[in-house]
Amino acid sequence: MLIEIDLESDLPIYSQLVNQIIEGIATGHLKPGEGLPSVRTLAADLGINLHTVNKAYQILKQKGFVLIHRQKGVVIQPQGIAKADAYFIEGIKETVKPLVAESICRDISEEEFITYCRELFSYFHKQKGGFSNE
Amino acid sequence: MLIEIDLESDLPIYSQLVNQIIEGIATGHLKPGEGLPSVRTLAADLGINLHTVNKAYQILKQKGFVLIHRQKGVVIQPQGIAKADAYFIEGIKETVKPLVAESICRDISEEEFITYCRELFSYFHKQKGGFSNE
Amino acid sequence: MLIEIDLESDLPIYSQLVNQIIEGIATGHLKPGEGLPSVRTLAADLGINLHTVNKAYQILKQKGFVLIHRQKGVVIQPQGIAKADAYFIEGIKETVKPLVAESICRDISEEEFITYCRELFSYFHKQKGGFSNE
Amino acid sequence: MLIEIDLESDLPIYSQLVNQIIEGIATGHLKPGEGLPSVRTLAADLGINLHTVNKAYQILKQKGFVLIHRQKGVVIQPQGIAKADAYFIEGIKETVKPLVAESICRDISEEEFITYCRELFSYFHKQKGGFSNE
DNA sequence: GTGGTCTAGACCACG
DNA sequence: GTGGTCTAGACCACC
Structure with a gap:
């Protein structure tokens, strides 16, 4: 999935990242169980800081969109996203x-x-x- | 009109102010031509700094919701708000x-x-x- | 001569007054030796403060556009305006x-x-x- | 680019800053994409407060002359300035x-x-x- | 390191 | 009295 960062946006980069990944899930481009690039890979691809990518992944984990395995890396929550509360x-x-x-x-x-x-x-x-x- | 500030919110205080005043206009609690409290008064009432209130007022002015008169202070734009672009x-x-x-x-x-x-x-x-x- | 004040302008009222009187002289609507309304009269006509009109007149005097007589009131400089320096x-x-x-x-x-x-x-x-x- | 502030001027410091930077763009001393000093640096260099510099930068941003990047700081609008309206x-x-x-x-x-x-x-x-x- | 927000207090211009 | 400007110093978000 293509991710595009607008450095001039007033939205923080990590938020743009979070949004685009959620949108990827909403459109079905990202499917449950699918793996996401490693923090390092994605940071390098986008030319941004490691910490920024990591922060986005942590937020996605906290929101229940991804799982973060120590070895397997980051994967889209396989059991589907929690219903709205x-x-x-x-x-x-x-x-x-x-x-x-x-x-x-x-x-x-x-x-x-x-x-x-x-x-x-x-x-x-x-x-x-x-x-x-x- | 009652204005309430949530100091814990992650929304900046001046944004909360901007939003609540726009909402006041939307509901009709604030009518075109009506005056708003002076920066000092509102700041004192809300227990915040006058610069914070001033920033909110400047944003509202820039958005076309209020006029800032020389001495009359701040009033709701009397000629109605500009249509959406x-x-x-x-x-x-x-x-x-x-x-x-x-x-x-x-x-x-x-x-x-x-x-x-x-x-x-x-x-x-x-x-x-x-x-x-x- | 008609003078119009825009209370919402960011130009101070006294400056608007100064400008419009100079423009009146430039167009010839106000002629050398002609009298201007008294401070009180003009202030009342325009619905503004005495001091504001007075400040405008003082500036015009200092710039050489008017003479201020104690009795005769304010008159356009009869001998023409000083050339530009x-x-x-x-x-x-x-x-x-x-x-x-x-x-x-x-x-x-x-x-x-x-x-x-x-x-x-x-x-x-x-x-x-x-x-x-x- | 050399910037000089006249503390005696009746023009606010932030306006002088705005003007000089626009003049720098007009002369070509400042080129699209070029970075401006950080608010702190420029404030220190000029011996003024960082808020004053910030205000100038905000005005330049609002006028479309500069972009304010997340971390890269302030840069001259790379895509050229909006045409006059x-x-x-x-x-x-x-x-x-x-x-x-x-x-x-x-x-x-x-x-x-x-x-x-x-x-x-x-x-x-x-x-x-x-x-x-x- | 960057800018963003908020506070505090001062002085001035305006009317 | 009003808002406008400037200073000073603090803390935070972002990267």
Whole structure:
């Protein structure tokens, strides 16, 4: 799977990494049990610091997306990801709330906003339909 | 309007301020032309530094939500907020994208996600319907 | 002559006042020897503070645009304005310099920039041609 | 590039910084992709506070002249500066207008004024022609 | 090391 | 009284 880092983004690199790997899982490009590159490999490939990659992997582990084996390296959680809990739902709402507020102020209708969300769901599902493994 | 700061949050204080004021505008608790507390007053009320409040106000000004008058202080943009541009839409999508990805991984259906968004829209609109002036 | 104050401008009110009176002289709307409203009158008309008007008048006096008589009030310098000195020329250049720099960076050609300047000269001269005294 | 601050100037220090860096880009002394000193370094070199330098950098970022990288620090916008928009043109005219008015009052001819502008353009372009890398 | 955030306290310009 | 500027010094996130 191709990972692209934008060094000029205001999003920390490790967050970009976390996001893209989760998106990879959502699209199905990364499948349960599949291995991820080693910290060193990925850091070298992306031209970033070891610690940055490691931090991303630790976060993914903490979130339940990957397992970190001492020898086998990092693999996508084979038993599937834990279902959403109330805490996660709450996080979604908290993140979306200011977006909705600003949308209302800027005359974006509820339906328009929903449309953007649906587009994103479509984006991930379409890819899941017919991808090649890389 | 009541403003509450969570010093433990990982969101910077000035961002929390920005968000809550935008939400206040969205709900109609803050109306165009209405004045906001002076930086010193609000800082004292919230027990934070006046520079932090000032930073929030500057961001709101730059976003077009408030005007900063010479002596009158800070007032909600009387002519309404600028409509959303492509740049803002893009920002929404970028913010929502990782949420959607993780939702898919955690078996939150598109409809469930949309429901949460609609709830937020309802939350703001309900308040706008019948609010008392404070 | 009509004077308009923009309370939301980042230019101080007294500067706006100074500028507009100088522009009035440049266009010929205000003629040498002509009287200006008293500090109190103008302040009341514009809905601003006495001190603000006074500050503007003092600056105009210091620049040689008006005389301030204790009884007769404020009148446009009857003997015409002092010619530009090296100091004034220097001031022009210092003010224009950063504009030119940014224009170059933003691909505004020298000729385009000059065109804007000529437009401003035309603006003042045209008015000078055929105006009615208010 | 040499930067000089005039602590006596009525122009805020951060504005002087902004101007000089833009002028550096206009002359070609600062080239796209080139790095600027860190806020701490520049502050120490100039004997001013790091927040003052930071404010200048933030303004330059907002104007599109520099990028602020995570760790690489501040670099001149590598893809060139955004072209002028109507808003910027308006700003030029607003700034130049009072200068033209006063020039007319002080018997500076249109041609003389234009000459000063052209001199400034020449000043920047000459440097751009044959500069040494510092 | 970098910039980002926050605090604290000072002085000034403006009206 | 208002906000604007500047200083000083602290701690944190990121890499």
